Structure formats: C-alpha cells, structure tokens
Amino acid sequence: MYWIGLYGMNDMKINELIRFGRSWAYAPEISVTGNENISKGYDKTERCYQLENNNSKAGKVEFTLKGSKDSPVIDPAIRVKNWNSNVAKILVNGKENINAKVGIIHQLDGDDLVIYLPIEEMSPVKITIVP
DSSP, X not given: OOOOOOOXXXXXXXXXXXXXXXXXXXXXXXXXXXXXXXXXXXXXXXXXXXXXXXXXXXXXXXXXXXXXXXXXXXXOEEEEETOOOSOOEEEETTEEOTTOEEEXXXXXXXXXEEEEOOOEESSOEEEEEEO
C-alpha cells in the first residue's frame, strides 16, 4: 500500500487534527444488520465504508459504526454498491440527518449510492438508509 496522508488541514487545531486523523487511520468497525447487504469494510485509500446491496432493487440498509475515543466517527463516507435507486433518506440514531450529502454514481451494472455524513461522535452510531 502506498503512503496515505492528510493534506490541506492547516486550519484545524492540533487536537482536532489528531482526532480527525484517528477517524481515518483507526476507522470504527462497521456492523451490518440483516442479510440484504454485506460489508466490504473500510477502504483506507478511499476513506470510505464499502457496502454492497445483494438485491436487484434498493432496500433498507442498517449498520452501526462502533465509534469510541480511540476510533471516533468523524464525517464518514459510505458507498453502497448496486443501490439502484435515485433517492435515499439517511437516519442517524433514528433521526433524519438533513445535512447528509447524497450522490448517485451510474454504472453499467447498476447505480451506486455515495453518502457523506457531517457528524462527530465518540460512541457507537446507528445509521439507517432508506430508499
């Protein structure tokens, strides 16, 4: 694996930068609920959690990021391969996160969902994605 670093973070205080770096270097473990989706884990090169939908159409996705002081949940990115829908609603700990950024990547074999969540937690976070 090649070197992976942080660039352009010069306006953060050192404690913020350390915490942010830990969220990438020691990304919280992901635990997916149900059998409809599988986790491919955290990809350090993309700084993104990789999930895959096993169905031909979009369905509810539930997972927990096991955040802690040593592995904080800070602004996670999530990719759901084969999402196959143009919409998604994001719930964090049961409440809709209206600040989440959602995008669709159109592929030949299906559409992927990409999510950016502007959150900062030092404890487990339950995330639900619904079409």
